[in-house]
Amino acid sequence: MTTLPVLYLIATAAGPTHHIDDGIQAAQADGWDVHLILTPTAARWWEPRMAELENLTGHLVVWEYRVPGQDVRGASSLPKASAIVVAPITTTSACKWAAGITDTAALGIVAEAVHMGVPVAVMPFWNEALYAQPAVRQAVTLLERQDVKFVFGPGEPHPPKSGRDKDFPWQLALDAVRSA
Structure with missing residues (x-):
């Protein structure tokens, strides 16, 4: 029996x-x-249909830190990752991660894993106005210095209010982490 590599x-x-x-x-x-890991806000978007995602992956979706004594949906229920793709990532999450703020399981998991040798690829979905913020550019630089691979899809960053979320090029991030 062949075991597939684990992707967060x-x-x-x-x-x-x-x-x-x-x-x-x-x-x-x-x-x-x-294994899908969502920020709490992203989890709220999917809450009515979370079972669909769990059926699709065959695993519980993680979106919060484990409560001591409980291991239902917490991060400790995850197997060791072979690689991580963070996609899409917001400017808020990128800046928090770069600053070492790990107030969500999603950010805590990736912030730790990158320093444990796990390959990480990140694909932003940002508009040009947010990307122009110096703190965002600094966050990208800080994360790239930690061997985080940033991949910008075609047309990214996009003009404000014009992002095409349905056309997000997932395969670019997968290719980047595979080559890492």
Whole structure:
């Protein structure tokens, strides 16, 4: 029996997260055992349909830190990751991560994993106005210095109010982490 490599797919509350099922299916077609981790806001978007994501991956979706004594949906229920894709990532999450703020399981998991040798690829979904903020550029630089691979899809960053979340190129992030 062959065991598939484990991919943590971490999604923050950006438009393409509405189509995270497309990202899961792309990763599975690429040969990954996908474990989905959402920020709390992204989890609220999917809350009425969370069972669909769990059926698709075959695993519980993680969106919060484990409560001591409880291991139902917490991060400790995850197997060791072979690689991590953070897609889509918001400017807020990128800046918090770069500053070492790990107030969500999604950010805590990836912030730790990158320093444990786990390959990490990140695909932003940002508009040009937010990307122009010096703190955002600084966050990208700080994370790249930690061997985080940033991949900007075609047309990214996009003009404000014009992002095409349905056309998010999940495969680019998967290719980047595979080559890492």
